Amino acid sequence: MTRKPAAGKASKPKPTLIVEPDSFAGIPEAINALADAAKNGDDDKLLQATKWLMIEGDAAVDPLAQVLNDEQADLAPRIAVCRTLRELGSKAKPALIQALGSESKQLQLNAIKALGLVRPADRDTVQTLMDLLDSDDERLQLEAILALGNIGPPAKDMCGERLVGILNDAEENGTLRDAAKRALKNINPRRKFTD
Numbered sequence: 001m002t003r004k005p006a007a008g009k010a011s012k013p014k015p016t017l018i019v020e021p022d023s024f025a026g027i028p029e030a031i032n033a034l035a036d037a038a039k040n041g042d043d044d045k046l047l048q049a050t051k052w053l054m055i056e057g058d059a060a061v062d063p064l065a066q067v068l069n070d071e072q073a074d075l076a077p078r079i080a081v082c083r084t085l086r087e088l089g090s091k092a093k094p095a096l097i098q099a100l101g102s103e104s105k106q107l108q109l110n111a112i113k114a115l116g117l118v119r120p121a122d123r124d125t126v127q128t129l130m131d132l133l134d135s136d137d138e139r140l141q142l143e144a145i146l147a148l149g150n151i152g153p154p155a156k157d158m159c160g161e162r163l164v165g166i167l168n169d170a171e172e173n174g175t176l177r178d179a180a181k182r183a184l185k186n187i188n189p190r191r192k193f194t195d
Helices: 027-040 043-068 075-086 089-099 105-117 123-134 138-151 153-168 174-187
Strands: none
Touching (some): 043 075, 075 089, 075 105, 089 123, 105 138, 123 153, 138 153, 138 174, 153 174
């Protein structure tokens, strides 16, 4: 039995956003639009700028990296840039790794999440995320575990044992143990993990 939406509550599908090649004069203008949209909460403009920068591809990575790692810039645009960089693939990894050294914990968390979503994943990324498991900050540890889970099977050989150790450590934070269990299910889906 399918449920009908309540009267007046039917949701209309959002139209697909088509980004024209001439939407922005160039990469700096698109990055400025992205930053303004992030500051003002303009999701449509944010999406338009992100998609346009994705079309530009590798050429957008270095200018975006400059904004991401500018400690003087506002946080909202830097986080938006972080999310855009993850869509640009492996060329964005060095900038995201550099952002892990930011003074802003929120930016660090977004960079960790982005690293877990960049494809293709590589050994350096997995190692960087594993190093964060030694952090004194449980939020960074948690985000690193979730990112390793997002990488999935490619991370199995490098981090499987370490995550099993977190899962089986009765003195470890319960949230981290639960996250390790979920990550392990993604990393090694054929194995059963019980605690």
